Amino acid sequence: MSEHVRKQIRNAAKGALQGLATTGDRVFVSRVYPLDSAKLPGLLIFTPSEDSGREDSPTDLMRDMTLQVHGVVKISENLEDELDDIALEVEVALDTLALAGLAKIYHGIQGTASTLAGEDVDKPHGAIAMEFLYTYRTVTGSPDVAV
């Protein structure tokens, strides 16, 4: 069965982010269950939003899709350093991938936010959220084919 282009992009991103130095194979797509220590440091991938509309054609749809990547770590020292290591690896991997053939335009990273937590837990934890923007075009009735 064919797959929505959004799903294709999400899965391509997952493939590109597998095996990075810090997060290894701990890459989770659309996960809703909690992450335990064995899954850290790890990456979470989501595509929570997309703006779409017709441009220049009665049948073509331009879509701006946001892909979120969240890196989560548990460590005692240099928490932000490790989060930035994750950001470096993720940005390089997705910039290299660029999703040629799927995304008409890869806009790159759009924003980053870090969060730290450590109260009432066994070690400080941190997370870095990164947003990437992709523009792609589909034809009405065929959201599984990027044109």
Next chain:
Amino acid sequence: MAGIESDADRASYFDEAEVAEIRGVEVGGQFDERTEFIDGLSPVQVQTINPTFMCQAIKVPADVTEGEPISITRQDGTVFSGTVVTNEPDGFGMTLLTLENNE
């Protein structure tokens, strides 16, 4: 008049409890490793533990500070190795040490 709890009474609470070692001194107490979930860090919760050690306040050095090494032998014989984060006396003879895991 109701009796007042003594140090001996409080010590008896931990007769069969875990044993911590701080600065080379063994202290009986209750070691908990309760499961905790961190919210707000990422779109999903992060599951971890909250290690604490409750014991008599007089058994803990008054000047124990953040980063003080502590090891605790669990009832199954395994050893927790960590450091003290906070020392929280309850004012009634007991204290709660919150801990960071070194493992």
